[in-house]
Amino acid sequence: xxxxxxxxxxxxxxxxxxxxxxxxxxxxxxxxxxxxxxxxxxxxxxxxxxxxxxxxxxxxxxxxxxxxxxxxxxxxxxxxxx
Numbered sequence: 196x197x198x199x200x201x202x203x204x205x206x207x208x209x210x211x212x213x214x215x216x217x218x219x220x221x222x223x224x225x226x227x228x229x230x231x232x233x234x235x236x237x238x239x240x241x242x243x244x245x246x247x248x249x250x251x252x253x254x255x256x257x258x259x260x261x262x263x264x265x266x267x268x269x270x271x272x273x274x275x276x277x
Contacts, residue, residue, distance in 0.1 A: 196228065196233065196234075196251065196255060196258075196259045197259070198210060198213055198214070199234060199249060199250065199251040199255070200251060200256065200259055203250065204237075204248045204249065204250045205248065205249055205250075206246055206247065206248045206249075207221070207225075207246075207247045207248075207249075210225075210249065225249060228255065231254075231255075231258075232252055232254050232255070233251065233252060233254060233255030233258055233259075234249050234250060234251055234252060234255050235249070235250045235251075235252050236248075236249055237249075237250070
């Protein structure tokens, strides 16, 4: 999700290279995010080659920002306890 938060659309190959994941591992993560409606998938052909791109949905952006807020709060709470 972090890649999709800074890029409008990202294709499968770019995600795979950026995250250094196998095809199967990345596909599993993307499928889970799609089922949660956190990303939108677009399949098309470029020439004769299939090309799949991903884009964060508004739901996904909100969930990711909520996750970051929770992490920041956790860090702040742990600093106060130290």
